[in-house]
Amino acid sequence: MPSLVEPDLANLDFWARPQSERDALFASLRTADGPVYCPLPTGPGFYALTRYDQVAEASRRPDVFSSEPTSVSLVDPAPTVREYSGSMISLDDPRHARLRRIVSRSFTPRMIQKFADDVTALAVRIVDDLAERGPCDFVENVAMPMPLRIICDLMGIPGSAYGDVIDATTAILAVGDPDYVAPDGTSREGVLGEKFGILHELMGELGRQRRERPADDLVTALLHANVDGEALSDIELKRFFSLLVVAGNETTRNALSHALALFTSNPEQRARLLADLDEHLPGAVEEAVRYATPVTWMRRTLTRDHTLNGHTYAEGDRVVLYYNSANRDDGVFKDPYSFDITRSPNPHFGFGAPGPHFCLGAHLARREVAVLLRELFTRLPDVHATAEPVRQRTSFINGVKSLPCAF
């Protein structure tokens, strides 16, 4: 009988350790004979799925691996949290499919192509600003404004609300980081309630305006969406709006920051990219997303007993799909610890594994990262990080708080 391995993956101190130490633990977990179980201080613990094939199966079988009651938290959400945050990422079909159908048309490559010029114009402005400013924090001045302005434009959010939006989305995903908790010690639920409240209020206000004066933006489209003769309710709109701004900001920003750090520590890969941007840019984007894995995990809950890799998980068991670990699985990726922009094929799970919840914004994110890297490396080919990234204290996101850069 293989023995149970019990690493403390819920401990945020572990996630603050250097990348090499985190990688070493996951490498050992991938070769463990038995299941990997992580106890939690309160309530039931969870099993860690660390191998590529395990993560693939859990994503492919939503009938067994449910996204309800949550896919984004190790503990079950309090009813109040579920009320304002329970969007499609934490729902199963048919409710998930219904919501996804309404919005997926806005995220196809053809639709993304429609505002390609806006993405390029924004990248030019950001790099103009960087060139004038000189050495500065890359996160604040480059990686953060790119997805923030794109997602806000897409939704029709005015510039006056940018500060509130980024403050809310950052705190929602890095809720365990003391920097984002109010000094009065507001609880996790309190922080989530306050920040989701800000986003819901913004959606409410935009909704009122767009009902009176429709515009060419996603909020107007969502207000008028009608699937199977049924429109989105007010609360569904607010939850969905919150999901999109959080998912749109907190992932692409970190992909961009990690990309700069990676091209700094791998000068031969930078030289290769610069030698032929057209040829290597798509591969560079995929490899940056694989290597950085901006979203570390998603959770599922077993709907019934199920055997996977020789272990029978019981109905109600929680499993966590570690994309960071699947993306380092040497059964799939040759030399997984090297950053190689020519890696081909590169079937990484940075945007999730194939399944109904595969990242809705993947086309948009790829375009944002590619366009910004092209502009950046064409105009400032020696731009580089001058220190290690300061990382967010969270297990969910591979988040970068700051990254000084120079050129």
Ligand code: HEM
């Ligand atoms: C590099 C950038 C990004 C990364 C690494 C990323 C990663 C992910 C991951 C891992 C998932 C979960 C997949 C699963 O559970 O199987 C996801 C879902 C999702 N992402 Fe992204 N994402 C990125 C950018 C974006 C952008 C720009 C948007 C929107 C503007 C977006 C919207 C969403 C939505 C709505 C979902 C939920 C889909 C569903 O439940 O059906 N993402 N993303």
